[in-house]
Amino acid sequence: MHDASTTIAPARPQHMQALQRANEVRLARAELKRKVGEGAIAVREVVLTCPWEAASMTIVELLTSQRRWGTSRASKFLAGIGMPETKTVGSMTERQRSLLAALI
Numbered sequence: 686m687h688d689a690s691t692t693i694a695p696a697r698p699q700h701m702q703a704l705q706r707a708n709e710v711r712l713a714r715a716e717l718k719r720k721v722g723e724g725a726i727a728v729r730e731v732v733l734t735c736p737w738e739a740a741s742m743t744i745v746e747l748l749t750s751q752r753r754w755g756t757s758r759a760s761k762f763l764a765g766i767g768m769p770e771t772k773t774v775g776s777m778t779e780r781q782r783s784l785l786a787a788l789i
Contacts, residue, residue: 710741713738714738717731717736717739718750721750721751722750728751728789729786731747731774732777732785733783735775735782739775740773740774740775741773742773743770743774744759744774745763745770745771748762766784766788768781768785
């Protein structure tokens with residue numbers, strides 16, 4: 686005899702879990718960029734606190750979410766302080782965070 690209450694539902698496939706996680710990150714990142722664009726949250730604050738949704742964003746992506754900051758302005762700014770455009774917010778050292786926050 687088989688008891689239905691002890692049946693365990695199979696786990697979702699790993700690729701479906703990854704897809705769901707990617708969607709969560711994408712939505713959270715879009716919301717963060719919207720708040721930065723509206724001025725509700727400052728880039729300086731995002732750099733210093735590094736929320737989970739910003740950890741894998743490039744600094745250029747974060748900078749360009751501000752009003753009046755295009756890729757050209759962001760690239761020139763980062764070149765001026767010697768920081769690569771491909772650097773992610775989460776990979777920055779405390780010293781780099783402090784420097785970037787002070788200059789923005």
